[in-house]
Amino acid sequence: MRSRFVNRAKAARVVLAITLACAFVCVPHAFADEASSGASASAASSSAAAPAATSVDGSSENLVDPTQRADNSFIYDTTIESLFDESSLYEGRTVQVTGEAIGDLIMANDAEGNCWVTLTSTDVDNPSSISVLMPEEQARQIDHFGRYGITGTHLQVRGEYHQACAEHDGLPDIHATNSAVAVRGVEHPDEFRGGDFVPGVIAVIIGAGLLSLYYIIRERAR
Numbered sequence: 001m002r003s004r005f006v007n008r009a010k011a012a013r014v015v016l017a018i019t020l021a022c023a024f025v026c027v028p029h030a031f032a033d034e035a036s037s038g039a040s041a042s043a044a045s046s047s048a049a050a051p052a053a054t055s056v057d058g059s060s061e062n063l064v065d066p067t068q069r070a071d072n073s074f075i076y077d078t079t080i081e082s083l084f085d086e087s088s089l090y091e092g093r094t095v096q097v098t099g100e101a102i103g104d105l106i107m108a109n110d111a112e113g114n115c116w117v118t119l120t121s122t123d124v125d126n127p128s129s130i131s132v133l134m135p136e137e138q139a140r141q142i143d144h145f146g147r148y149g150i151t152g153t154h155l156q157v158r159g160e161y162h163q164a165c166a167e168h169d170g171l172p173d174i175h176a177t178n179s180a181v182a183v184r185g186v187e188h189p190d191e192f193r194g195g196d197f198v199p200g201v202i203a204v205i206i207g208a209g210l211l212s213l214y215y216i217i218r219e220r221a222r
Contacts, residue, residue, distance in 0.1 A: 075158065080121040081128040087163040087172070095174065096158040098122065098182050102129070102146035105139055115139050119155060120146070132157055133168070134176035144185025154183035 076095045083090055083097070099119030106116040115136050120129040134157070146152025159176035162168075 079123070079126075080119060080130050081123065081126040083130060083161060083172070084128055090161045091163045093161060094158065094177075095161045096156065097130075097174070098154060098156045099130070100146050100154050101142045101144075101152040101185075104145060105142070107136075108133060117142065117155075119157065122154065131168075131171065131173045132159070132176050133173055134159075134179055138176065138179045141179065141181050142185070144187065146185070149188045149190065151186045151188065153181055153185040156180045156182045 076090055076093055078090065078095055078097060080097050080099050083095065097119065099121055101117055102120050103118045108114040108116055113136050114133050117132045117134060117139055118129055119132055121127055142153045142155065144150050144152050156179065157174060157176045158178040159174045161172075161174050163172055164170040165173050165175075
């Protein structure tokens with residue numbers, strides 16, 4: 001009788017141990033499933049609230065978020081000729097262009113001590129020029145202004161573009177905020193090249209010889 005009671009007690013302890021082990025294993029999984037289901041539900045609700053990102057070319061790397069707002073502080077790195085070709089796009093925007101300083105430095109006669117610098121495009125196939133209003137200390141970076149025999153300093157200018165500036169007679173210009181030298185100016189002095197005179201000298205000699213031959217033939221004909 002006592003051995004039967006002992007056996008039942010051992011069986012009860014085994015059953016209790018198995019029950020506790022099952023509870024220890026199953027309860028964390030239940031909480032994890034509940035958390036994952038909650039996260040899925042929140043993700044589904046957020047995706048339903050905001051439009052999904054769409055791809056321009058069908059790839060997953062080039063996505064467009066329709067909820068992103070436009071950033072007016074974006075800097076348009078462009079060319080001088082593009083400012084005139086697409087002036088409505090750049091109107092009132094911050095642009096960055098590179099060009100050669102030409103002509104002369106002209107003071108603006110304003111309270112800020114600004115001056116005018118003319119920048120011309122470095123593309124010989126699309127020559128375009130634009131006036132740039134900049135502080136005098138920035139204009140001091142220019143060591144040469146382009147003209148005959150001189151290649152002007154190439155400046156990279158950043159500022160606000162105006163297609164028809166209301167402050168300056170409705171002309172297109174850039175109000176510069178930053179400028180930096182891209183390429184220093186270079187002088188090209190005239191060089192004496194004797195070889196350039198050779199064709200002329202030969203032509204003079206031939207002409208003198210023909211004239212002499214003409215006089216000789218005329219004298220013999222008398």
